[in-house]
Amino acid sequence: MSGSGERGGLARGLRLWFAPERIREEGRTPDYRFSLANERTFLAWLRTALALVGGGFAVDQFLPELRWGVRVALALALLGAGALCALRAVNHWVRAERAMRRGEDLPVSRFPVLLGLLVGAVAAAMVLVVLLGRLR
Amino acid sequence: MTESRDPGLQPERTRLAWRRTTLSCTVVAVLAARQGLHDGRSPAGLLGGALSLLVWLAFLGLAHRRARELDTPRPRAAGLRYPASAALCVVALAAFAVAVVV
Numbered sequence: 001m002s003g004s005g006e007r008g009g010l011a012r013g014l015r016l017w018f019a020p021e022r023i024r025e026e027g028r029t030p031d032y033r034f035s036l037a038n039e040r041t042f043l044a045w046l047r048t049a050l051a052l053v054g055g056g057f058a059v060d061q062f063l064p065e066l067r068w069g070v071r072v073a074l075a076l077a078l079l080g081a082g083a084l085c086a087l088r089a090v091n092h093w094v095r096a097e098r099a100m101r102r103g104e105d106l107p108v109s110r111f112p113v114l115l116g117l118l119v120g121a122v123a124a125a126m127v128l129v130v131l132l133g134r135l136r
Numbered sequence: 137m138t139e140s141r142d143p144g145l146q147p148e149r150t151r152l153a154w155r156r157t158t159l160s161c162t163v164v165a166v167l168a169a170r171q172g173l174h175d176g177r178s179p180a181g182l183l184g185g186a187l188s189l190l191v192w193l194a195f196l197g198l199a200h201r202r203a204r205e206l207d208t209p210r211p212r213a214a215g216l217r218y219p220a221s222a223a224l225c226v227v228a229l230a231a232f233a234v235a236v237v238v
Contacts, residue, residue, distance in 0.1 A: 023216055033142070035213030036150045042219050043153040046226060050160040053230045057167035060237045061174070075237045079230045086226035090219045097213070
C-alpha cells in the first residue's frame, strides 16, 4: 500500500471525490480546530483562484487596445491558472485532511512555486505588452 | 453555551473566511455580468453572464449553509461536499469566462 506512490494517492483521492463520506472512515478525527484551519487554507486558495479568474476578465475588459490574439492568450492563461488552482485546492484539502486523520506529516507541494512563476511571467508579459502598446 | 466558546474564535474565523470568499466570488460575477451586458450583441456573452450569475447564487447558498453550520462552539469538519462544490463553482466561472472572452 505504501509503495503505491503518487499514482496510488491520486487514484485514492479520486475515489474520495465520489464517496466523500469515506474520508471519515480513516484514522481518528483530529481536533476540530485543525480541520477548521485546513478549511480556511482551502478558502484562501479558492480566493487566489477567484482572483486569477477575475484577472482574466480584467485583461479582457480593461486592455481593449491590445491585439485580439495577445489579449485572449493572456486572459486564457489567467483563467486556466484559476481553474487549476481551484481543483488543486480541493485535492490539497483532501490530502491534508487525510494526513491529519492518520497522524502523518502534512503533504508538501511544489504548486505554490509553479503558480508564483506563472503569475510572475504573466505580469512581466503584461508590462511589456502595455509598454509596447503605449510606445507605438 | 458560552463557557464552551473556543478562545481562539476558530469557528468565527472560518465563517469570515467563507464571507471573504463569497465577496471575491461576487467581484468575479459582477465582472462576468458587466462583460455579458457590454457585448450584449453576442449570445455567448449574454449566456455566459447569465450562467455566471446562477453560479454566484449557488455559491451564496453554499457559503450560507456552511456559515450556519459553523455557528456552534465546536463545529464538525466540512465534508468533501463543501470544498468540492465551491471549487466546482470557481471552475464553472472560469469556463463561462472562456466562452465570453474567446
